[in-house]
Structure formats: C-alpha cells, structure tokens
Amino acid sequence: xxxxLLLDIPDLHQIDVYMQNGGYDAAKKAYxxxxxxxxxxxxxxxxxxxGGAAFPTGLKWSFMxxxxxxxxxxxxxxxxxxxxxxKDRQIFEYNPHALIEGVLIACYAIQAKSAYIxxxxxxxxxxxxxxxxxxxxxEKGFVGEKMSEAVGGNFTCNIYIHKGAxxxxxxxxxxxxxxxxxxxxxxxxKPPFPAQxxxxxxxxxxxxxxxxxxxxxxxNKGWEWFSKIxxxxxxxxxxxxxxxxxxxxxxxxxxxGTLLTDLIYNFAGGVTGNKKIKCVIxxxxxxxxLRGEQIEGIKMDAESLRVAGSAIGTGGVIVMDEDxxxxxxxxxxxxxxxxxxxxxxxxxxxxxxxxxxxxxxxxKGEGTxxxxxxxxxxxxxxxxxxxxxxxxxxxxxxxxxxxxxRDEFEKAVKPxxxxxxxxxxxxxxxxxxxxxxxxx
Amino acid sequence: xEFKFSEENxxxxxxxxxxxxxxxxxxxxxxxxxxxxxxxxxxxxxxxxASMLNxxxxxxxxxxxxxxxxxxxxxGKHHVxxxxxxxxxxxxxxxxxxxxxxxxxxxxxEVTPDQRFSIEEVECMGSCGTAPMISVNYDYYxxxxxxxVTEILDSLE
Ligand SMILES: Cc1cc2nc3c(=O)[nH]c(=O)nc-3n(C[C@H](O)[C@H](O)[C@H](O)COP(=O)(O)O)c2cc1C
Ligand code: SF4
Ligand code: FES
Numbered sequence: 051x052x053x054x055l056l057l058d059i060p061d062l063h064q065i066d067v068y069m070q071n072g073g074y075d076a077a078k079k080a081y082x083x084x085x086x087x088x089x090x091x092x093x094x095x096x097x098x099x100x101g102g103a104a105f106p107t108g109l110k111w112s113f114m115x116x117x118x119x120x121x122x123x124x125x126x127x128x129x130x131x132x133x134x135x136x137k138d139r140q141i142f143e144y145n146p147h148a149l150i151e152g153v154l155i156a157c158y159a160i161q162a163k164s165a166y167i168x169x170x171x172x173x174x175x176x177x178x179x180x181x182x183x184x185x186x187x188x189e190k191g192f193v194g195e196k197m198s199e200a201v202g203g204n205f206t207c208n209i210y211i212h213k214g215a216x217x218x219x220x221x222x223x224x225x226x227x228x229x230x231x232x233x234x235x236x237x238x239x240k241p242p243f244p245a246q247x248x249x250x251x252x253x254x255x256x257x258x259x260x261x262x263x264x265x266x267x268x269x270n271k272g273w274e275w276f277s278k279i280x281x282x283x284x285x286x287x288x289x290x291x292x293x294x295x296x297x298x299x300x301x302x303x304x305x306x307g308t309l310l311t312d313l314i315y316n317f318a319g320g321v322t323g324n325k326k327i328k329c330v331i332x333x334x335x336x337x338x339x340l341r342g343e344q345i346e347g348i349k350m351d352a353e354s355l356r357v358a359g360s361a362i363g364t365g366g367v368i369v370m371d372e373d374x375x376x377x378x379x380x381x382x383x384x385x386x387x388x389x390x391x392x393x394x395x396x397x398x399x400x401x402x403x404x405x406x407x408x409x410x411x412x413x414k415g416e417g418t419x420x421x422x423x424x425x426x427x428x429x430x431x432x433x434x435x436x437x438x439x440x441x442x443x444x445x446x447x448x449x450x451x452x453x454x455x456r457d458e459f460e461k462a463v464k465p466x467x468x469x470x471x472x473x474x475x476x477x478x479x480x481x482x483x484x485x486x487x488x489x490x
Numbered sequence: 491x492e493f494k495f496s497e498e499n500x501x502x503x504x505x506x507x508x509x510x511x512x513x514x515x516x517x518x519x520x521x522x523x524x525x526x527x528x529x530x531x532x533x534x535x536x537x538x539x540a541s542m543l544n545x546x547x548x549x550x551x552x553x554x555x556x557x558x559x560x561x562x563x564x565x566g567k568h569h570v571x572x573x574x575x576x577x578x579x580x581x582x583x584x585x586x587x588x589x590x591x592x593x594x595x596x597x598x599x600e601v602t603p604d605q606r607f608s609i610e611e612v613e614c615m616g617s618c619g620t621a622p623m624i625s626v627n628y629d630y631y632x633x634x635x636x637x638x639v640t641e642i643l644d645s646l647e
Contacts, residue, residue, distance in 0.1 A: 133575045213522065250511060295581075386613055
C-alpha cells in the first residue's frame with residue numbers, strides 16, 4: 051500500500067538518507083516553476099488541510115496577496131494538543147526533512163522569506179530532533195542565505211522553530227500568531243483573515259505539519275498521482291492515530307477513505323478483550339462521537355464523515371468499549387475545554403464552566419433529567435457565538451454525546467419534575483425537585 | 491533574590507531575539523531559558539526579562555500566567571506530569587496518577603520535602619497511542635503499568 055510520510059526506510063530522519071531517496075529534489079523542481087504554477091499543482095492535487103478543517107491547501111495559498119510591499123510569512127502548526135491526536139510527532143521523529151522541504155516549497159509558492167514552525171513545548175525532545183534536521187539542512191545550503199549558491203535561483207528562505215508553552219488554544223491559527231509575537235495566546239476576531247493581516251500584521255498562511263509534509267511528494271510525482279490516492283474529494287494518505295480500547299494503538303498511514311472498522315479491527319488489531327464497541331470519536335476529542343452500532347461502512351475522509359454526522363478533524367480515532375462510563379468520559383472532556391478556554395468570550399468561558407459543573411453533578415449521581423436538557427441548551431448557546439472555534443469544540447462533544455447516548459445519561463440521573471413557583475417576585479423562577487425526594 | 495542571565499544564557503537569549511523581527515517575540519524563549527537557570531519564574535526573572543526586551547513587566551507577567559509550562563513556584567528536580575485525558579484515562583491514567591501520588595507521598599501540585607519530586611496532572615501530551623503515560627521534566631515514559639511507573643520513579647536519582 052502506498053505511503054507518503056511514514057515510509058519503511060531506516061534512518062530517513064538523517065539528511066544523507068533523505069537525499070539518497072530523492073530528498074530536496076522536489077524543492078529544486080519547484081524553484082524551476084513560477085510560484086503560481088506551484089500553487090496550481092497543489093490545487094489540482096486536491097490536498098486538503100490535515101489540521102482539522104480539511105480546507106483546500108492550494109486555495110488557501112492563493113489567498114496570499116501577490117504584492118511585495120510587506121514581508122510574508124508561513125506558520126506551520128505543530129501545536130498538536132487536541133486529545134486523541136498524536137500524528138505530527140511521528141513526522142518530527144521519522145521524516146523531519148519532508149516537513150522542512152515542504153516548508154521551502156510552500157514559502158516559495160507564497161513568496162515568504164520566513165517560516166515559523168510552532169511546536170508545543172511538551173514536545174521538547176521532538177523539537178530537538180527537528181532542530182537537528184533543520185541545522186543539517188542549513189549546513190547543506192538548502193535553507194538560509196546560502197540557498198542561491200547551493201540550489202541556484204535567487205529564492206532564499208529562513209525557517210525557525212517557535213516553542214509553545216502549554217496552551218491548547220494556541221493551535222487555533224490566530225492565537226498561534228499572537229503566541230509567536232510574544233503575547234498571550236488570545237484568538238483574534240476575524241476578519242481580517244491571516245492572508246491579509248497575519249503575523250505582525252503581514253500576509254500569513256497557516257498550515258498543519260502533516261499538510262506541509264505532503265507537498266514534496268506532490269511536486270515530485272505530480273498532482274495526478276496524488277489525486278488518485280484514496281477518496282477523490284479528500285485525496286492522499288492520512289496519518290490515523292488510534293487510541294483507547296484497541297489491541298495495537300498507534301499511528302497508521304493509510305489512504306483517505308479507509309474504513310473505520312478496517313482501522314480498528316485490522317490496523318489496530320481489534321478491541322481489547324474482544325469486547326463490543328460502545329462509542330468512537332473519529333477525529334480528536336472535539337469531533338462528534340459515533341455509536342458503536344453506527345460505524346459499519348463509515349469511511350474516514352472529510353465528506354464521508356460529514357454525511358455520517360461527524361468530522362475527520364485530525365484523524366485521531368478514540369475507541370471506547372462496551373464497559374466505558376461515558377458520563378465520566380464526557381466529564382473529563384468538559385474539564386479539558388473548561389481548562390483551555392482563554393476566557394475572552396462569555397459563552398465559552400461561562401458555558402464550559404457550567405457544563406463541567408453539571409456533568410460533575412451527574413457523574414456523582416446527583417444529576418436530574420433537567421440537567422441533561424440544560425446541558426444541551428448551554429452547548430447550544432456556545433456554538434457559533436464565540437471568537438474562535440474552541441467554543442464549538444467544547445460544545446460539540448456535549449451536544450452529540452447527549453443526543454446519541456441519551457440512554458446512558460438518563461440511567462445516570464434521577465427523574466425530576468419541574469414546577470413553576472407562583473410567587474410574584476420570583477415568577478420566572480423554576481424550582482427543580484428530584485422525584486425521589488417527593489415520593490420519599 | 492536577584493536574577494541575572496548567566497554568560498552562556500545571555501548568548502542563547504541574543505540568538506533567540508535574532509529569530510524575530512520584533513524582540514518581544516523572544517519573550518517565551520527567554521522565559522524558558524530563565525526558568526531553566528533559576529528553577530522557576532520569580533518577579534525578578536520577569537523584571538530582568540522585561541528589561542532585556544524593552545517590555546513592561548506586566549506584559550511578561552501576562553505571558554507567564556497564560557501558559558501552563560512556566561512555573562511561578564518551585565517544582566521538584568523531577569517534575570512528574572501525569573496525563574489523565576481521555577485516551578490515557580481509558581487505559582488507566584487515573585490509576586497511574588494514584589500510584590504516583592501514593593509512591594511519592596505527596597498530592598498533586600505539591601513538592602516532596604527533599605525537593606526531589608513534584609506531581610502535576612496534565613492534559614493530553616500527544617502520546618495517546620502509547621497511553622497511559624507520564625512525562626518527567628521533558629522525558630516521556632509510555633505504555634505504563636503500575637509496576638513500570640514504580641520502577642521508573644525508583645530509578646530517578
Ligand atoms: C482550539 C483549536 C485548536 C487547534 N489546534 C490545532 C493544532 O494543534 N494543529 C493544527 O494543525 N491545527 C489546529 N487547529 C486548526 C487551525 O486553526 C488551522 O485551521 C490549521 O492549522 C490550518 O492548517 P491546515 O489548513 O493545513 O489544516 C486548531 C483549531 C482550534 C479552534
Ligand atoms: S471561544 Fe473560548 S477559547 Fe476561543 S476566544 Fe472565545 S473564550 Fe477564548
Ligand atoms: S490523552 Fe494522554 S497523551 Fe493524549
């Protein structure tokens with residue numbers, strides 16, 4: 051089966067081995083074309099972003115203004131903090147030069163002279179691996195001021211690594227730019243969009259690590275080749291990360307559109323203890339969870355998952371067996387989003403707090419049926435009402451978990467009756483009395 | 491307690507400032523360098539960092555408090571971070587946390603009296619496929635069991 055990123059070549063992380071396998075030829079090939087030709091090649095390949103939203107990469111690049119009155123920047127997103135996602139780390143470790151070469155080609159295409167690769171601080175050891183690869187590439191003249199000598203032409207480009215310091219929200223592109231600028235990682239209000247007003251107010255493109263690492267192969271082998279791998283509407287291979295209750299968790303590279311059941315039962319060796327599956331989150335913790343009975347026939351690509359009522363996200367598949375306590379899982383997820391909310395928008399800041407408090411109550415066995423409805427309502431109030439998509443990311447798991455697993459939650463709560471209190475002053479107030487207490 | 495960057499760290503700091511068109515952007519890296527030298531971030535560290543970058547101390551403070559990896563209180567020589575997020579939780583992350591707590595005899599966010607260990611419960615570390623996991627300072631220990639984690643803690647000086 052065709053692989054692009056996690057190839058079975060020993061020591062590919064070393065620059066000599068990478069070069070023996072055609073490394074840095076794609077960059078040279080790209081510099082022979084015009085920047086627009088490179089963008090066109092990527093557009094036709096059908097490459098879509100691997101950072102969560104599956105946005106067409108070539109199209110994103112084409113948003114960059116052509117004028118050269120301001121510097122332009124590329125930011126590569128290696129924040130990888132979405133629970134259930136652990137794929138970009140494999141690229142830093144096993145194929146860092148594909149990333150570096152991809153950065154060079156992307157920078158050439160959008161005519162950026164500087165690129166910042168943003169990597170979460172916890173990945174300190176992987177930052178060092180990438181830095182070593184980067185130093186080697188500088189040494190050979192593939193990056194930096196010596197480029198024109200080493201590869202000809204007059205395009206030069208510098209690549210820097212920026213180390214994050216523990217904040218999930220910094221994976222959001224505008225927060226990431228603020229973080230690079232040395233500020234708190236608050237997401238920015240959009241518009242203006244990064245292609246107009248990005249890093250230091252200059253035109254900027256932000257792409258995920260895996261997205262960029264795919265670019266050299268596209269230039270080397272051509273858009274047609276790439277567009278034929280996997281699902282036509284979301285072509286290429288994906289780095290699927292499978293975790294939770296499976297026998298062989300890990301990252302597997304396979305064509306887009308691979309069956310979810312294939313990933314779980316073949317690649318990941320099936321469910322631990324041969325149990326049944328209760329729930330699968332297909333794309334990282336923010337994506338809508340699916341019921342175990344629902345996963346048969348579902349393909350892993352942006353379009354198929356959308357139709358199935360979820361989303362591809364980062365391709366991080368979390369598998370939960372029949373004995374999983376979903377109330378505890380959702381409480382943990384809610385705690386994460388509450389902790390990571392930057393607090394700028396009221397619906398997200400307050401809503402994530404409310405959801406956590408309510409789920410804690412339910413988890414302790416003190417919840418009532420009306421708590422379930424209240425949760426749905428709070429989630430609905432966050433969705434679409436915030437500056438950045440972390441709000442939606444917090445709301446979705448709650449909304450869809452309750453919708454698809456209402457039975458689980460109803461089992462965990464006490465039934466309650468709602469009574470209007472007919473008191474002039476507090477006529478709007480509702481008192482919730484657990485049924486158990488009335489019948490006591 | 492006064493804080494000055496060491497000779498060697500000053501060179502690192504200068505190199506870091508050069509990476510960016512605006513020196514302010516180097517604040518995160520300088521804070522890391524200072525934290526490594528000083529163990530944790532004090533007011534003096536923030537003042538010194540601010541003066542090197544021509545910033546207000548308040549600006550530095552706002553960065554320090556936003557990110558979880560800057561410590562404003564001392565941590566142990568071995569800062570043990572236990573992930574309990576979903577993928578780890580499903581594979582026993584909380585049992586690992588309990589085990590670490592019991593073994594070290596301190597609670598979360600505490601430091602042992604001999605300053606050798608501290609414990610922090612953390613969010614997903616990007617190791618979900620090798621869960622459960624802990625990270626000691628920057629080193630990941632993955633695919634853990636209670637036995638393994640006990641062994642690891644025993645092996646740390
Ligand atoms: C809260 C939040 C966290 C995100 N975290 C990441 C991340 O860690 N890595 C990433 O590539 N994209 C992340 N994204 C998506 C980015 O904002 C952006 O869409 C992506 O980096 C674009 O790259 P792509 O077009 O190559 O997918 C996150 C978005 C949000 C709202
Ligand atoms: S949605 Fe949440 S994380 Fe995003 S800007 Fe608003 S408060 Fe911050
Ligand atoms: S959930 Fe623990 S490393 Fe991802």
